[in-house]
Amino acid sequence: MLSCKDREALRLPTPSADLQSSRFDELADRISDKCRKWDMKVIESRFGPVPADSIPMWIADMDFKSPPAVTRKFSEIISWGTFSYTHCIDDFYEAVINFQARHHKVAVEREWITLSYGTVSTLHYTVQAFCQPGDSIIMNTPVYDPFAKAAERQGVKVVANPLALNKGRYRIDLAKLEEQIISHKPKIYFLCSPHNPSGRIWSQAELEAVADICLRHQVLMMVDEVHAEHIIHGEFVSFLALEERYCNNMMLMSSPNKAFNLGGLKTSYSIIPNPQIRNRFRARLEQNSITSPNVFGLWGIITAYNECDAWLAELNLYLRENYALLARYFRENLPDFQVMPMDASYLVWVNTKGSGMSASEVTRRWAVEAGVIIEDGSHYVSDGEEYVRINIGTSRQLLGEALQRLGRWAQQQV
Ligand SMILES: Cc1ncc(COP(=O)(O)O)c(C=O)c1O
Numbered sequence: 294m295l296s297c298k299d300r301e302a303l304r305l306p307t308p309s310a311d312l313q314s315s316r317f318d319e320l321a322d323r324i325s326d327k328c329r330k331w332d333m334k335v336i337e338s339r340f341g342p343v344p345a346d347s348i349p350m351w352i353a354d355m356d357f358k359s360p361p362a363v364t365r366k367f368s369e370i371i372s373w374g375t376f377s378y379t380h381c382i383d384d385f386y387e388a389v390i391n392f393q394a395r396h397h398k399v400a401v402e403r404e405w406i407t408l409s410y411g412t413v414s415t416l417h418y419t420v421q422a423f424c425q426p427g428d429s430i431i432m433n434t435p436v437y438d439p440f441a442k443a444a445e446r447q448g449v450k451v452v453a454n455p456l457a458l459n460k461g462r463y464r465i466d467l468a469k470l471e472e473q474i475i476s477h478k479p480k481i482y483f484l485c486s487p488h489n490p491s492g493r494i495w496s497q498a499e500l501e502a503v504a505d506i507c508l509r510h511q512v513l514m515m516v517d518e519v520h521a522e523h524i525i526h527g528e529f530v531s532f533l534a535l536e537e538r539y540c541n542n543m544m545l546m547s548s549p550n551k552a553f554n555l556g557g558l559k560t561s562y563s564i565i566p567n568p569q570i571r572n573r574f575r576a577r578l579e580q581n582s583i584t585s586p587n588v589f590g591l592w593g594i595i596t597a598y599n600e601c602d603a604w605l606a607e608l609n610l611y612l613r614e615n616y617a618l619l620a621r622y623f624r625e626n627l628p629d630f631q632v633m634p635m636d637a638s639y640l641v642w643v644n645t646k647g648s649g650m651s652a653s654e655v656t657r658r659w660a661v662e663a664g665v666i667i668e669d670g671s672h673y674v675s676d677g678e679e680y681v682r683i684n685i686g687t688s689r690q691l692l693g694e695a696l697q698r699l700g701r702w703a704q705q706q707v
Contacts, residue, residue, distance in 0.1 A: 315607065315610075315611050315689075316607070317357050317607070317608060317611040317688060317689075318688050318689060318690065319358070319688070320356045320357070320687070320688050320691065321356055321357060321358045323356055328352075328354055328557075329352055329354070330349045330351065330352045330354045330356075330684075331349050333345070336349060336351075336666055339351075340656070340657070340660045340666060341657070341660070341661070342661070343660045343661060343664065343666065344661075344664040346664060347660065347664040347665065347666050348664060348665050348666065348691060348694060348695045348698070349666040350665060350666060350667050350683050350684045350685070350687065350692075350695055351666050351667055351668040351682075351684060352668075352684070353489075353551070353639075353640055353684060353686075354554070354556060354684075354686070355554045355639060355684075355686030355687065356686060356687040356688065356691070357554055357608070357686065357687075358554075359553050359554045359555060359593075359597075360553055360596075360597060360600070360601040360604040360605075361604075362596050362597075362600040362601055362604070363553060363555070363593055363596045363597055363600075363601065366592050366593075366595075366596040367589060367592070367593075370588060370589065370592060376588050377588065378585050379585060379586060379588045379591055380585050380586070381408050381585075381586060381591070382591070384595045384599075385408065385586075385591055385594060385595055386403045386406055388594060388595045388598040388599050389401065389406050389562060389564075389594070389598065390402075390403065390406075391598070391599070392598035392599075393531070393533070393564075395602070396521075396522065396602075397521065397529065397531040397533070397534070398531075398534065399531045399533035399534055400533075401533065401564055402566070404568075404571075405564045405565055405566050405571065406562055406563070406564055407562060407563045407565065407571065407574070407575055407578065408560070408561075408562050408586050408591075409560075409561050409562060409563060409578060409583055410559050410560065410561070410583055410587075410590075411548065411550070411559040411560065411561050412517060412519050412546045412547070412548050412550070412561045413439045413443070414559075415546055415561060415563060416439060416440065416443035416483070416515070416517075416546070417442075417443045417446065417447070418574070418577050418578055418581065418583065419443070419481070419515055419544065419574065419577075420443050420444055420446075420447045420449055420481070421447055421577050422573055422574050422576070422577035423480055423481055423513055423573070423574075424444075424447060424449045424480045424481065425449075426447065426448030426449065427448065427449075427450070428449050428450070428479070428480045429444075429449060429450040429451065429452050429477050429478070429479040429480070430444045430449055430450070430451060430452065430479050430480065430481045430482070430483055431451075431452040431453075431454055431470070431473060431474060431477065431479040431481075431482050431483070431512070432451065432452070432453065432454065432482070432483040432484075432485075432674060433454050433455075433456050433463075433465055433470075433484070433485070433488065434453040434454065434455050434456065434673070434674050434675035434676045434677075435456070435490055435670055435673035435674060435675055435676040435677035435680070436483070436485055436488070436489065436490075436673060436674045436675075437485060437489045437490075437517075437673065437674070438672050438673055438674055440483045440485070440517075440674055441674040449480075450477075451674065452473055452477045452479055453674065453675040453676070454466065454469060454470050454473055455469075455675065455676050456488075456676070461631065461633060461634065462491075462493060462633065462634055463488060463491050463493045463633075465495070465499060465502075465503060467502050467503070467506065470503065470506060471506045471510070474506060474507075474510045474512055475510065478510075479512055480512070480513060481512065481513045481514070481515050482503070482507050482512050482513070482514050482515070483515050483517070484503060484514060484515065484516045484517070484532075485517045485520075486500070486516055486517065486518055486521070486532060487518075487520045487521060487529065487636060487637035487638060488520075489519075489520055489638060489640065490640060490642045490670060490673055490677065490680065490682055491633050491635065491642040492520065492523075492525065492635040492636050492637040492638035492640065492641075492642070493636055493637075494524075494527050494528070494529050494530070494636040494637055495530070496530065497530045497534065497535070500530060500532055500535055500539075501535060501536075501539070504532070504535055504539035504542070504543070505539070507542060508538060508539060508542050513542060513543070513544070513570065514532075514539075514542055514543040514544070515543075515544050515546065516532045516543055516544070516545045516546070517546050517547075518531060518532070518545055518546065518547045519546070519547055519548055519550065519551050519561075520551055520637050520638045521547065521637065522549075522551065522552035522605060522609075523551070523552065523608070523609055523612055523637055523638050523639055524609060524636070524637050525609070525612060525613050525616050525635055525636060525637055525638075526613075526634070526635070526636050526637075527636045527637075529636075529637065531545075532545055533545060533564065533566075537566075540566045540567075541566055541567040541570075542567070542570075543565075543566070543567075544563055544564075544565045544570060544571075544574060545563060545564040545565070546561065546562075546563050546564075547561065547562060547563075547564070548560065548561030548562065548594075549593065549594050549597040549598060551638070552597070552605060553593070553597040553601060553604075553605070554686075555590075555593045555597065558587060558589055558590040558593045559587065559590060560586060560587055560589075560590025560591065560593060560594060562594070611689075612639050612685065612686065614689065615639070615685040615686075615687075615689060615692050616635055616639075616641065616685060618689065618692065618693070618696070619632065619641055619683065619685055619692065619696060620632045620641075622696045622700065623643070626696075626699075626700040626703060626704075627699060627700065627703045628647075629645075629647040629648040629649075629703075630643050630644065630645055630647065630648060630655075630681075631643065631644040631646075631647060633680075639684060639685050639686035640682050640683070640684055640685075641682070641683045641684075641685055642670070642680050642681075642682055643680060643681050643682075643683060644679055644680055645679055645680065645681055646679050651669075651678070651679075652669035652670055652671065652677075652678060652679055652680055652681050653669045653671060653678075655669065655681055656668060656669040656681055658702075659681075659699060659702065662702055662705075663698040663699055663701070663702040664698055665695045665698050665699055667681050667682065667683050667684075668681065668682050669681050669682075670682055
């Protein structure tokens with residue numbers, strides 16, 4: 294813990310008046326829930342020995358309790374005392390349709406929706422459904438590592454389209470993307486929207502540009518919108534807002550897992566307007582018996598999507614303040630580290646080049662010397678080696694404590 298003197302030296306700015314106290318100030322019991330993020334054995338297997346009071350800010354899992362409406366629903370299910378084989382009831386389809394309409398202003402038709410067991414495993418089935426070993430998939434890098442694992446585990450090659458930098462923000466290099474598509478002839482383009490890492494929201498013009506390239510070269514688009522609900526800055530544009538011809542060349546994947554902290558339920562869904570693509574995808578799911586839902590996953594989606602808009606809005610305000618706090622703190626106390634402006638998510642992407650250390654050295658030293666557990670970007674698919682990723686999905690108090698530890702560490706370096 295920091296002494297009072299240290300705290301004074303590295304004083305944190307006060308949050309805005311309306312957020313001085315919030316339900317998100319209260320942390321969930323992260324030891325009882327056996328999450329990987331807080332498990333010292335898991336942490337030390339990845340980062341080596343670290344101080345016992347280390348603050349984990351790595352895996353993409355928030356320290357907040359899921360919305361009360363969801364936990365109430367789960368208590369009700371427990372009170373039934375039966376956990377039967379269930380099925381995708383009307384409420385599930387209606388919840389997805391209404392949530393997408395309210396939050397993303399898109400009209401989804403019921404038959405476009407297919408339930409599955411988590412976005413990551415669904416990426417794997419998608420590759421199995423549309424690729425043969427030896428084929429390739431293109432993706433903008435750095436990107437969420439399961440994108441590459443889903444390809445490579447099926448013997449499918451990854452074509453990395455490096456994201457360019459424009460005024461410190463990522464931009465898709467469209468000319469290079471088209472050039473690579475022409476030379477490698479990938480079967481699928483995996484687009485992360487908003488992008489992970491960085492939380493970049495792609496504009497409608499950017500989405501149309503990539504959709505147009507894919508349509509002209511007959512590359513199927515898989516669009517992952519899992520991070521669409523935590524909007525920090527700007528306005529998210531769903532791929533489904535694009536023209537029909539583009540939507541007909543696309544499968545969208547989403548889940549409430551990131552938004553409502555429900556990852557352990559392993560339940561997600563896809564939205565596929567084109568019946569040929571949908572049927573081929575569903576046939577692959579059926580081959581693996583991905584059919585009836587997990588009873589908690591089913592009710593988790595229904596309840597989160599139907600009853601938790603106010604909770605989500607409050608969470609987004611909280612994350613926005615957390616992000617502002619971190620960005621300001623880094624500017625003032627850790628100026629060698631450049632925070633990339635973040636539009637969405639709770640995963641801040643920070644460039645370490647100015648520190649003269651590699652990102653892996655930074656994360657190792659922050660873990661051992663400051664007791665703050667942060668992942669370096671090398672686990673992302675390509676081009677993340679100069680970055681670290683900081684998970685700010687935690688209480689402001691803990692975030693403040695972690696920032697002060699890093700600030701004190703930076704002071705010791707001079
Ligand atoms: C881009 C992206 N897609 C998917 C997931 C995981 O989604 P799910 O919990 O539905 O498997 C994550 C989790 O961090 C992610 O960042």
